Amino acid sequence: MTTFIAYANIHQPYPFHDIPTEQVPEQLLVSTTQQERVQQRHQCRRLAHFLLWQLLKRAGRDTALLGNIQRTKSGRPYFPYEGIDFNMSHSADWVAVILAINPERQNVVGIDIEFPKSRDFPALMAHFAPQEEVAWFEQQTNAESAFYRCWCLREAVLKSQGVGIVKLSEVRHLPYEKKIFSQHCPPGELFFSETLPFYFAAFTNQRQNQPHFFGWEGKTLIPQKLSPIIRYEVN
Numbered sequence: 001m002t003t004f005i006a007y008a009n010i011h012q013p014y015p016f017h018d019i020p021t022e023q024v025p026e027q028l029l030v031s032t033t034q035q036e037r038v039q040q041r042h043q044c045r046r047l048a049h050f051l052l053w054q055l056l057k058r059a060g061r062d063t064a065l066l067g068n069i070q071r072t073k074s075g076r077p078y079f080p081y082e083g084i085d086f087n088m089s090h091s092a093d094w095v096a097v098i099l100a101i102n103p104e105r106q107n108v109v110g111i112d113i114e115f116p117k118s119r120d121f122p123a124l125m126a127h128f129a130p131q132e133e134v135a136w137f138e139q140q141t142n143a144e145s146a147f148y149r150c151w152c153l154r155e156a157v158l159k160s161q162g163v164g165i166v167k168l169s170e171v172r173h174l175p176y177e178k179k180i181f182s183q184h185c186p187p188g189e190l191f192f193s194e195t196l197p198f199y200f201a202a203f204t205n206q207r208q209n210q211p212h213f214f215g216w217e218g219k220t221l222i223p224q225k226l227s228p229i230i231r232y233e234v235n
Helices: 036-058 063-068 121-128 131-139 143-159 165-170
Strands: 002-009 084-091 094-101 109-114 172-174 179-181 188-193 199-204 212-217 220-224 230-234
Touching: 002 036, 002 109, 002 199, 036 063, 036 084, 036 094, 036 212, 036 220, 084 143, 094 109, 094 199, 109 143, 121 131, 121 143, 121 165, 131 143, 143 165, 143 172, 143 179, 143 188, 143 199, 143 230
Parallel strands: 002 212, 084 109, 179 230
Antiparallel strands: 002 094, 084 094, 109 199, 172 179, 188 199, 188 230, 212 220
């Protein structure tokens, strides 16, 4: 299995017009709204599509796949082919995309990024985490980092199946053992990092070495080395 992850910021320049028109959903071509938040969301979705196009090229796959993206009943986008899966996430002005390829078996991936903002972390933890995890959280010196670790890991697992955040409390997180249990995803592993401008977590259903990371710099994707990365066993 080969896993690629790319991230970028909407305020950088991109050659969107390099993508063949037939590979771009009509709703991504032009945004007609002037509302700042809606416009930001549109820019993030367009950038996510562009990053997926870039990763398909880097993986040596036919970018025509972009013209056949399907959606599950819950709205999760996917390719209707065995051996390839992708997932997208955006937060504030940042976007990240994961692509996994293994012709020998079905792939399942999920990704979540969170740009930090002021929140009532203890109250949120009490809302979705069990008491043992809340006790671990209260012992951490960096409340922001501890909270987003608990949150992102859950989101990445749930997004692998197109399950919403209403199921956050159904994901069991054991921070000391670095294990996650959930009925909403197959066995696999999670990667968590706080070394980017945002908090990041990615799930894959196949254990492997560290995924290939890329960041957009200038006019192309540049390989990145994220260190340290916290690895979790899932189910």
